[in-house]
Amino acid sequence: MTTSVEPAGKAGTRLGLVLLACCVGQFMVVLDASIVNVALRPIQEDLDLAPNTLQWVINAYTIVFAGFLLLGGRLADLFGRRRVFAVGLALFTLASLVAGVAVDPTTLLISRGLQGLGGAVLAPATLTVLFTTYTDPMGKAKAFGTWSAVAAGGGAIGALLGGVVTQWLSWRWIFLVNVPIGILLMALLLTAVPESRNENADRRIDSIGAVLVTGGLMAVVYGIVESHEKGWDSATTIVSLAVGIALLVLFVVNEAKFAKQPLVPLSIFANRSVSAANIVNFTTSAALVGVLFLFTLLMQFVYGYGSLETGLAYLPLSLGIVATARGLAPSLINKFGPKPVLVTGSILSMASLLWLSAVVGDGGFVSDLLGPSLVFGAGQGMVSSTVTMAGTAKVPYTQAGLVSGLLNASRQVGGALWLSVLAAVVAGYTNSLTPGASADGYSTAFLIAAVYPLVGALAGLAVPGVSPEALAAARNWGAAKKPAATTAEK
Structure with missing residues (x-):
């Protein structure tokens, strides 16, 4: 690998463009998972969707996206991170165009599935490109903070943009807006983002492992989303979860005993940072x-x-996430290391959910939701940016895509699983005839949700600490060079 020294201003500009490309790509993926929610009713009316089909406008994306994340992340390591980024972006953009002009339910649902596939290839690549491009510790912390703010805040922003676009234009534009953005992003990607991959890697794909983990994740997420409507005790839910778990168990056995080039080398979980970060x-x-x-x-x-x-x-809430993840969290990480920031953010999130559990039915936004929204946003901003730093700590460049896929998969499956639990709690209270049952349901659901960040705080304690001396040494070192044997830039 040949290297050259760029002027500081030119290098800074290139890094800024790389960060922009990765954040826009991640924003598109996260946004399309949430922006559709507020447009479901006009979609149903325009395309005459049956009520039991409507949920698949969301589920078709979610299930395929979750299923292919690990494979998408590994492909980036093996075949080039920019190349895989571009393939995922092209598929996502084309599928968005088809969804935006769909004239029947079948076309819309197929295009949503293809969007999910494109997103599953695209999302891990965005994080992998950042991981392999930024080497200075403070610069990496800020880059990860910005990326994490986009990933965490995109869901909340999607609700706002979905409402505006649907009300002022048409539901079709929640998909069509991705087309010009995708084209511009492709041009930026091909001109500003360097290519990198493991040149010495065996490029054979663990096809059996890929089928098992993809099928297993899709079956598990399918069972979870079906539980929203049919309940946890339905045959569909039970069979789907059983099949999914069985496939994932077989996947672990295959990776441990039979795969010559494992899709997910199980040794990666010996890294405490990786294991703890995925739990968080x-x-x-x-x-x-x-x-x-x-x-x-x-x-x-x-x-x-x-x-x-x-x-x-x-x-x-969105501004709290962005401000903390982009501004406060990187400085705290650089000063104290990821562990205390991760635990503090989890505790703040838990405190805000306990606060929300006191919500009452006749309250209002300012009196009941504004304060905990700000606290929750701050906590989530601290955790979301720090967990990325922790999860990629001491990970070799050859496994950057793998870890990115794991982080994205744990985020996706965790959200889908526990959302169904909270939905069941609220539904149980809402269907009750007791006065005030609905408000009681929300209070109970928020109280249950507070357990999630509590577990995250406990897992955060397992993240290895970093001494002030080690942080200072990392800052003084400036940039750790990529191993010439494992990366190549074009």
Whole structure:
């Protein structure tokens, strides 16, 4: 690998463009998982979707996205991170175009599945490119903080943008807006982002492992989303979860005993940072997705807010996430290391959910939701940016895509699983004839949700600490060079 020294200004500009490309790509993926929610009714009316089919406008994306994340992350390591980024982006953009012009339910649902596939390839690549491009510790912390703010805040912002776009334009534009953005991002990607991959890797794909883990994740997530409507005791839910778990068990056996080039080398979990970070990520996404779900129901069905008002009410939470993840968290990480920041953020998230559990049916946004929204946003911002740093600590460049896929998968599955639990709690109270049962349901759900960040805080304690001397040494070292034997830039 040949290297050259770039002027500081030129190098800074290139890094800024790389960060922009990765954040826009991640924002597109996260946004499309949430922006559709507020447009379901006009989609149903326009395409004449049956009520039991409507949920698949969301589920088709979620299930495929979750299923292919690990494979998508590993492909980036083996075949080039920029190349895989571009393939995922192209598929996502094309599928968005088809979804936006769909004239029947079948076309829309197939295109949503293809969007999920493109997103599963694209999302891990965005994080992998950042991991392999940024080497200075402070610069990496800020880059990961920005990326994490986009990943965590995109869901909340999606509710606002979905309401605005649907009300002022058409539901079709929640998909069509991805087309010009995707084209511009492709041009930026091909001109500003360097290519890198493991040149010495065996490029054979663990096809059996890929089928097992993809099928297993899809079956598990399918069972979870079906539980929303059919219940946990339905045959569909039980069989799907049983099949999914069986496939995942077989996947672990295959990786440990039979695979010559494992898709997921199990030795990666010997890294305490990786294991702890994925547990934290699992619980953090559960808390965030749960709050977005509960906020939407509470504001629309208890407080009587419309789609646009609901979207605007998410602004304090979104701004809290972005401000903390982009500004405060990187400085704290650089000073104290990821462990105390991770634990503090989890505790703040838990405190805000306990606060929300005291919500009452005749309250309002300012009196009941504004304060805990800000605290929750700050906590989530600290955790989301720090968990990425912790999860990639001491990970070789050759496994950057693998770890990125794991982090994305734990976030996706955690959100889907625990959302269904909270939905069941609220539904149980809402269907009761007891006066005030609905408000009691939300209070109980928020109280249960507070357990998620508590588990995250405990897992965060397992993250290895970093001494002030080690942090200072890392800052003084400046940039750790990539091993010439494992990466190549073009």
